[in-house]
Amino acid sequence: MPGPFFYPLNLMTESRYNVIIIGGGVVGLAVALEITRRFPNLRLLVLEKEDGVARHQSGRNSGVIHSGIYYKPGSLKARLCVSGAAAMVEFCREHGVPFQVCGKVIVATHADELPRLEALRQQGEANGLTGLRLISPEELREIEPHASGLQALLVPSTGITDYAVVCQKYAELISAAGGTVLTSAPATSIRRSANEIVVETPRGAFSAGSLINCAGLFSDRISRMAGDEPSAMIVPFRGEYYDLVPERASLVRALIYPVPDPRFPFLGVHFTRRITGKVDAGPNAVLAFAREGYRATDINLRDSASALAFPGFWRMAFRHWRNGFAEWYRSLSKPAFVRELQRMLPEIRGNDLVPGGSGVRAQALKPDGALVDDFQFVPSGKVLHVLNVPSPAATASLTIAQAIVDTAKFLTD
Numbered sequence: 176m177p178g179p180f181f182y183p184l185n186l187m188t189e190s191r192y193n194v195i196i197i198g199g200g201v202v203g204l205a206v207a208l209e210i211t212r213r214f215p216n217l218r219l220l221v222l223e224k225e226d227g228v229a230r231h232q233s234g235r236n237s238g239v240i241h242s243g244i245y246y247k248p249g250s251l252k253a254r255l256c257v258s259g260a261a262a263m264v265e266f267c268r269e270h271g272v273p274f275q276v277c278g279k280v281i282v283a284t285h286a287d288e289l290p291r292l293e294a295l296r297q298q299g300e301a302n303g304l305t306g307l308r309l310i311s312p313e314e315l316r317e318i319e320p321h322a323s324g325l326q327a328l329l330v331p332s333t334g335i336t337d338y339a340v341v342c343q344k345y346a347e348l349i350s351a352a353g354g355t356v357l358t359s360a361p362a363t364s365i366r367r368s369a370n371e372i373v374v375e376t377p378r379g380a381f382s383a384g385s386l387i388n389c390a391g392l393f394s395d396r397i398s399r400m401a402g403d404e405p406s407a408m409i410v411p412f413r414g415e416y417y418d419l420v421p422e423r424a425s426l427v428r429a430l431i432y433p434v435p436d437p438r439f440p441f442l443g444v445h446f447t448r449r450i451t452g453k454v455d456a457g458p459n460a461v462l463a464f465a466r467e468g469y470r471a472t473d474i475n476l477r478d479s480a481s482a483l484a485f486p487g488f489w490r491m492a493f494r495h496w497r498n499g500f501a502e503w504y505r506s507l508s509k510p511a512f513v514r515e516l517q518r519m520l521p522e523i524r525g526n527d528l529v530p531g532g533s534g535v536r537a538q539a540l541k542p543d544g545a546l547v548d549d550f551q552f553v554p555s556g557k558v559l560h561v562l563n564v565p566s567p568a569a570t571a572s573l574t575i576a577q578a579i580v581d582t583a584k585f586l587t588d
């Protein structure tokens with residue numbers, strides 16, 4: 176986790192801005208950076224409720240620079256991930272952020288996954304990826320000596336980095352360009368009039384001509400705070416990781432993934448070698464009872480009650496109960512989690528794994544119970560709500576920022 180990250184601010188003299196961004200995660204910071212690059216004269220403020228940036232999704236993820244293979248051709252996710260991955264690699268190289276383009280293997284372990292693996296290859300090619308190759312079990316063992324499967328797909332452009340470090344760098348560049356990132360400043364209310372938006376925080380009230388809501392797990396609530404009715408509700412899905420004990424980290428060279436279930440937006444538990452050299456396994460995807468509920472015991476009554484009162488929640492639960500139950504069971508039972516991993520890495524044992532970190536994904540859910548698949552940006556006058564930016568939004572943050580700034584035409588009105 177990044178250390179405290181404070182930016183002093185003279186509240187008496189600096190409370191009027193051209194644009195305020197709520198949320199100091201990878202998306203809010205990338206948007207702020209893009210604005211400082213395109214419109215250097217705009218006075219810009221990022222408000223972050225925690226005492227540092229990247230304290231939620233952006234600092235608690237798998238650290239993968241996704242290739243773009245998983246997303247429907249033509250979707251924002253596909254377009255922005257493929258170009259965003261290249262931009263992320265370039266950004267890390269230019270700014271000395273540790274990264275590695277290590278490639279990954281997606282492993283089919285059941286016969287019924289083979290057509291899906293081929294479909295993924297074709298989809299990746301349609302999205303513009305190069306170097307994709309279906310490989311035999313023998314070739315798989317040359318790349319990942321301990322992995323086993325019927326066939327695998329080699330994705331050479333996948334990489335790894337640390338998005339908390341990326342966020343620190345974004346924040347430094349924003350400050351160097353004259354923008355302000357103010358931490359420990361939760362937005363508690365928003366007032367809108369024809370020419371002005373006022374955001375109240377415990378550190379003072381700040382006004383601006385325009386506002387961009389990048390509040391992640393709370394983006395629907397910020398939307399309502401700004402007087403809009405969000406078209407979807409954020410549902411929190413916790414992802415739990417196990418760490419491989421250091422003596423067994425050599426079982427995994429880079430990234431080993433299963434073939435994902437196409438009905439679900441999550442990728443299935445996988446092995447990830449982190450940029451620090453540590454290897455972890457996960458994350459699963461269990462419904463959380465709190466939007467920032469990083470432990471199974473974390474319960475927030477407001478979060479739980481609002482989810483239960485939303486009709487889409489029950490429709491989703493009805494539609495996906497079988498999958499949801501399996502994820503929940505694997506969350507409670509380490510042997511079940513280990514069995515899932517053994518499909519790809521038969522040598523892994525329970526003793527090789529110790530509890531690791533966790534993260535909570537913000538996933539938008541429609542009233543009809545469908546999970547919003549693509550990125551979603553919703554303009555409302557001089558406000559723009561970024562309502563659905565799940566994975567691969569960290570990878571794609573720089574190109575998402577370009578798309579958001581293109582959409583926010585009001586910035587230069």
Ligand SMILES: Cc1cc2nc3c(=O)[nH]c(=O)nc-3n(C[C@H](O)[C@H](O)[C@H](O)COP(=O)(O)OP(=O)(O)OC[C@H]3O[C@@H](n4cnc5c(N)ncnc54)[C@H](O)[C@@H]3O)c2cc1C
Pocket residue numbers: 197198199200201202203204222223224225228229230231232233234235236237238239240241360361362363389390391392393397414458533534535536537564565566567568569570571
């Ligand atoms: C377990 C997990 C694994 C993932 N793995 C990957 C991966 O490998 N690669 C990848 O590309 N993506 C991955 N993702 C997705 C990626 O992390 C997210 O899509 C991305 O971080 C979203 O960024 P964000 O800025 O929207 O959200 P966040 O990082 O959650 O930022 C939102 C910010 O808004 C702040 N905020 C909220 N309310 C207020 C308020 N009232 N006032 C002020 N501030 C407020 C929060 O404190 C927070 O800092 C993963 C996500 C998870 C959870």
